[in-house]
Amino acid sequence: MDFFRLYWRVLALLKNDRWVAVGLSAAAVSLAGLQFLEPVLFGKVVDLLSKTDRLPVDVVWTEAFVLLGVWAAVGVSGIVANVAVALLADRMAHRNRLTSMSHYFQHVLALPLEFHGDVQSGRLMKVMLRGTDNLFGIWLSFFREHLITLVSMVVLLPLTLTMNWRLGLLLIALVIVFAVLTTLVIRRTQAAQAQVEGLHTELAGNVQDALSNVVVVQSFTRLNSEAKMFGDIMRRVLDQQFPVLNWWALVNVMTRASSTVTVILIFLLGTWLHLNGQATVGEIVSFMGFAGLLIGRLEGAVAFISHMLFQAPSMAEFFQVLDTVSTVPEKPGAQDLARAEGTVEFDQVGFGYPRSGKILHGVSFRALPGQTLALVGSTGAGKTTSMQLLQRLYDPQEGRILLDGVDLRDITLESLRRNIGVVFQESMLFNRTIRDNLLVGRPDSSQEEVERACRMAEAHDFITRQPKGYDTLVGERGASLSGGQRQRLAIARALLKDPPVLILDEATSALDAATEAKVSKAMKALMAGRTTFIIAHRLSTVREADEIMVFDQGRIVERGSFQALLAEQGRFAELVKTQLTGVS
Template identity: 75%
Template sequence: MGFLRLYGRVLLMLGGDRPMALGLGIAALALAALQFLEPVLFGRVVDLLSRSDRMEPAALWSEATQLLVIWGIVGLAGIGGNVAVGLFADRMAHRNRLRVMHDYFQHVLALPLSFHGDTQSGRLMKVMLVGTDNLFGLWLGFFREHIITFVSVVVLLPLTLVLNWRLGLLLMVLVVVFVVVSVLVIRRTQAAQAKVEDFHTRLAGNAQDALSNVVVVQSFTRLNSEARMFGDIIRQVLDHQFPVLNWWAIVSVLTRAASTLCVIAIFVYGTVLHVRGLATVGEIVSFMGFATLLIGRLESAIGFVSHMVFVAPRLADLFGVLDARSSVPEAPDARDIGRAKGEVAFESVGFAYPGGPPILRDVSFTARPGQTLALVGQTGAGKSTAMALLQRLWDPSEGRITIDGHDLRDLTLESLRANIGVVFQESMLFSRTIRENLLIGRPDATQEEIEAACREAQAHDFIIRQPQGYDTVVGERGSNLSGGQRQRLAIARALIKNPPVLILDEATSALDAATEARLQKALAALMAGRTTFIIAHRLSTVREADEILVFEGGQVAERGPFAALVAQDGRFAELVRTQLAGGAVPAH
């Protein structure tokens, strides 16, 4: 039943093209009827010739001409119908393949970081490309060819009972045996093929993992080890695939044998019936035509069904991703806040990952518009988690977070995130031009606005020195630029977006002290007039913050300005002394 449900969903995914799919189904019924008529007409011609010696020549020619004309019309109509069905099925399959690909891509991008953290990007790409390709093949094959087979078996095969019920029953028994054998093989191979697809997914994931870390692979001389690991998975694929192929090879042999046996059985039984006066020669010829036609189509259908078995796990993977739900669902009545003033409040916020220990407990603070708050503390204290909650990458387990008094859960995700800009520790640039990277937050920005932001971010001068200026492609993850250049582009990107709330997530921790000092002017321009949250380990970067929140064990242990916290001689003062000993914090 799971197999049938899976392919029922494949057909339901045609969406707006369902009326066309219904029309193709009706066309398939008509084409099946035309194919049904051809053996009948052939049998009539044979019967006419068998009694030609007892007919007047004029009557013989008249009846023969009628039969041949009808046969010609049926043949031409069948050709025209097949061409039309093929064209419409082709266009429908292409259109829906790209639509599903677009929906999948949009859906995956909207899934929370918790989903992406557990799923390799290589696997997601493989699932999208392979899954949609298989959908295309199934739609095209089904509507262009195999739906006619299914219609013939279900609807037209019983009509053979009208011509000669004895021969009709024999034909039906042969077809039923054929179908039962195929169903048994499907049940035998379905689970095995699912294991094969699991190994294929591991192949894609391992390949993507190695390629995205090619520097590590080469630096640690992992070439042979990675290739050997890849080869081991390939061997496991083959070990599990060959038994499945063996079963379908047996079916293929049985199918070819069934075609011959079916024709022989009808010929022998038909001869017996003819001797007893229960079947004409024409009826025997017609049923031999039915048998040849049906067995030929069933052979093709079995190939189609075997293909369905092979691709079922791939489609299940595709549907599994499409069915993945966000851990931060948007409320049906979520509102667009417009441009916020920038007041952010955490009210007794607690958070724990599903099944995990508490990460945040009873965190409360308020950042008024234009204020700068710094979040400091040891790694794992909860700073980054708090800012992830502000962006609604997760929802609090307890309490609530508001922006301008609105609970984040009452806002649309798009309007919330449009009001928040983030400069990450790693600048995360796309392998696109500098201009395209800068326009990510605000695609309608003019060239003048782009250049003004880049000048504020101290980026314009190095950009115009690039080979194609703003049209220079920066490479994957900005690999063609230095760390400082990438970070200045990230700052310019945030300036162009112009959000009222800003998060600086370890924005300078990956840079050397000299580069960080050069970026301070750019960061000051970015923070001006915005509610800013600074996550920092280098305490020198939080000296000018209006308030510093010291996180420890998921709680705010201390809070206040830099000088006041140092004077308290508490946890923050201890952090300052530790970094002073390492020369990380200026003494004045």
């Protein structure tokens, strides 16, 4: 059953703490044993008391003291074991929760864009928090409760057979009834619970989506409809959840009932056996104690199993994310390109996204170090896609892409991306200080280097005019800066990174003409001496490119210099004319 595999996997995460786990297990085993000793001792006391009229007084006292001594020892050992378990288990669980979180965080950050495109960050966050909370709960309850329950069932229950096999069989029957009952309910409720969990995830995703677009929500007065969306999912969650709850309520009732029934049965069977001389009063008392103990443990186990079932889908989701492997794997012997010269070659590249048809067809071009190539063409033609392939966010299905003559698939991802700088249309900034955002380019840059880059990017002046200069916080996604300011920061960041290959994807198209003129000076500084790819809709910006490639439906349909293309009177000339006159 999947359930046990999941459980095992959760426990296996503790492998780095295996010695602590072994110690905890030992403590749990002794706790289980100690718990079983108490009813046994109790039974012995009763037997001793029922024999007082047949034994000499001093023998009674000696036996009583021996029993009391053992009892005291059992009590003290129990306390010691409990404290040890509580201390060690809590620490281990806290430590490992954070470790798992950090592991998940790093794993998710490294997953390719293809994965992030499909999954909303709100969901990823929810899966992480819920998943690690559940791990924490399972680890704790395993060492504090379930291991003890397990040892009681597997080792101690059969041992009761040696005390009195008839009463022992009765207890075993009780456990079997319990196990069967629970398994049935598990079977019935598993699918429904998985759906509930799926809905919860959907809910988290939608909330995140609404929160991150709060401006749209408010300006389009979407408050009510967003709230309604929430209400709809909420109703679906409850519709699925209630039947599951009914089943578990039934289990609870049956648990209670079976405990009463068991005690009555032990009493009945015990009395009958006692009358036939097959059980002492003490044994009956001990078995009643066992029954109470076992029922308590079983109740705990059932509660846990139901809880675990509620959590299982979210745990499964957690592991599913952890099991996602990169679609752009690094080859074992991949080469580390220290600093590339900057020759980029596309060789008959064909590509389609996982859930789209073919987007690029036989795209070939070559850029020599320091050259500037422009990619133009209508929207959706595949310009951004080509540049994503160059950064190896995806691998092409046909052909190959080479950097300095080496196939991208043979270069380590780290060194490839170190060699490529990108400035996007939306300059993505962290909600950190301006300096921290710049240092993303190269963390070890000095203040002088940072300032020099900012001067080249025409950013230094506006930065020093900010309230705290370089230490000003920029707000989420740089919200407290204007588009042009954000863009100049992005350029400065790329200057600091100083990559031999540069991609400018619509880097200036969000700017007005005046700001663009300002930024274009910064751009020129940035492009100097690098192999540069410019994607631009404003064709005036590509005038100086060494070669212009016109994309249409995933193919390069024309290429050449600005003048040559104009003279050709083809697609490009058409595009230019449209931009100048506004009519096609």
